Amino acid sequence: MEIQVMKNILGENDRLAAENQALFAAQKVYVLNLMGSPGAGKTSLLEKTIEQLKDELSLAVIEGDLFTAKDAERIDRYGVPVIQINTAGGCHLDAAMVQKAATKLDLAALDLLIVENVGNLVCPAEFAVGEDDKAVVLSVTEGDDKPLKYPLIFKESAVALINKIDILPYCNFNLAGAKEDITALHPGIKIVELSCATGEGVAEWCAWLKARVGEKSS
Amino acid sequence: MEIQVMKNILGENDRLAAENQALFAAQKVYVLNLMGSPGAGKTSLLEKTIEQLKDELSLAVIEGDLFTAKDAERIDRYGVPVIQINTAGGCHLDAAMVQKAATKLDLAALDLLIVENVGNLVCPAEFAVGEDDKAVVLSVTEGDDKPLKYPLIFKESAVALINKIDILPYCNFNLAGAKEDITALHPGIKIVELSCATGEGVAEWCAWLKARVGEKSS
Numbered sequence: 001m002e003i004q005v006m007k008n009i010l011g012e013n014d015r016l017a018a019e020n021q022a023l024f025a026a027q028k029v030y031v032l033n034l035m036g037s038p039g040a041g042k043t044s045l046l047e048k049t050i051e052q053l054k055d056e057l058s059l060a061v062i063e064g065d066l067f068t069a070k071d072a073e074r075i076d077r078y079g080v081p082v083i084q085i086n087t088a089g090g091c092h093l094d095a096a097m098v099q100k101a102a103t104k105l106d107l108a109a110l111d112l113l114i115v116e117n118v119g120n121l122v123c124p125a126e127f128a129v130g131e132d133d134k135a136v137v138l139s140v141t142e143g144d145d146k147p148l149k150y151p152l153i154f155k156e157s158a159v160a161l162i163n164k165i166d167i168l169p170y171c172n173f174n175l176a177g178a179k180e181d182i183t184a185l186h187p188g189i190k191i192v193e194l195s196c197a198t199g200e201g202v203a204e205w206c207a208w209l210k211a212r213v214g215e216k217s218s
Numbered sequence: 219m220e221i222q223v224m225k226n227i228l229g230e231n232d233r234l235a236a237e238n239q240a241l242f243a244a245q246k247v248y249v250l251n252l253m254g255s256p257g258a259g260k261t262s263l264l265e266k267t268i269e270q271l272k273d274e275l276s277l278a279v280i281e282g283d284l285f286t287a288k289d290a291e292r293i294d295r296y297g298v299p300v301i302q303i304n305t306a307g308g309c310h311l312d313a314a315m316v317q318k319a320a321t322k323l324d325l326a327a328l329d330l331l332i333v334e335n336v337g338n339l340v341c342p343a344e345f346a347v348g349e350d351d352k353a354v355v356l357s358v359t360e361g362d363d364k365p366l367k368y369p370l371i372f373k374e375s376a377v378a379l380i381n382k383i384d385i386l387p388y389c390n391f392n393l394a395g396a397k398e399d400i401t402a403l404h405p406g407i408k409i410v411e412l413s414c415a416t417g418e419g420v421a422e423w424c425a426w427l428k429a430r431v432g433e434k435s436s
Contacts, residue, residue, distance in 0.1 A: 038364050123338075
């Protein structure tokens with residue numbers, strides 16, 4: 001009976017996600033659903049991405065958090081349109097929340113919309129929000145066992161960002177092994193090693209993202 | 219309508235959690251529900267705790283993961299009874315899962331049962347499993363903004379363990395500020411700073427845990 005309920009909720013979410021996708025397609029906005037554990041570095045990566053791309057692309061951000069507008073305040077400093085969604089305890093964003101937030105943005109003026117999901121390596125992967133691609137951020141401090149323990153999010157993501165590579169020497173993290181596991185779960189996935197502290201890998205990530213935005217707008 | 223469903227599921231969980239609590243009380247087993255983000259260091263802390271306490275207390279572990287038995291294998295090396303629950307995608311343990319796993323343990327012989335929840339800073343806090351106390355592990359690599367962004371888990375926990383204190387110099391983490399936020403959310407909460415890498419703080423944590431186990435068995 002619980003499974004039946006889950007199916008109904010996901011079915012309704014899929015319907016709204018398809019509506020969002022049609023809306024974003026009509027406005028030629030590329031949408032990225034950015035996911036990862038609490039503290040993986042999603043907002044820091046967003047800051048680096050905005051620094052690198054804001055003169056080339058028209059972009060906006062939707063921030064998802066249980067409570068507070070801390071992340072939106074961080075993005076607002078860059079002069080980029082940002083909408084904060086507070087889920088009030090909810091463990092993921094869903095298509096309905098993103099649909100409502102998107103009405104507050106001038107989609108026609110945008111090339112790129114990044115949706116930063118609630119910090120959670122499990123539930124966000126189950127709920128499409130109308131994105132073109134999902135991305136997962138995994139920091140080396142979280143441990144190299146995480147891809148096999150949380151496989152869905154790696155299977156669903158077009159790109160895996162291995163973050164905090166600057167503190168790899170202080171962590172017991174098998175980088176080659178983690179990359180092998182990610183590729184085994186999702187052959188063909190793009191993997192970028194990066195550090196928001198040093199900037200390493202940010203250019204490679206932004207080049208990938210820019211190419212994806214270009215494919216959508218052309 | 220969705221809220222109604224949630225209430226029903228939680229109501230059923232509360233009923234089963236109360237059953238578990240009665241079972242554990244009858245056997246005088248103290249039960250800890252250990253929670254935290256993926257990679258916060260829950261299993262490493264368990265390993266250190268077992269090393270310190272296994273000659274003094276009779277203990278067992280229930281491991282919760284979406285997939286794999288990696289964590290149970292780590293615990294099994296210490297010669298401690300361990301049951302692995304695989305939630306197959308589920309984002310938290312619930313009372314029914316723990317009830318089923320507990321039937322495989324000799325509860326009458328135990329002083330302490332530690333339930334390591336799925337790595338997730340959100341959902342596990344909502345589902346009691348029949349525990350005496352909840353504990354949350356937060357690593358300094360996750361960022362000092364996490365208590366205010368994920369308040370429920372800190373409000374629910376009797377103890378907050380600030381882990382990976384050895385790499386504090388390499389992280390941008392305001393320790394005093396994080397502790398203030400945790401205490402503001404939950405006045406009276408026990409906070410322990412620790413490092414599973416260096417062993418710092420482990421004795422303080424184990425002393426707290428041993429005292430709680432003692433209160434239950436007396």
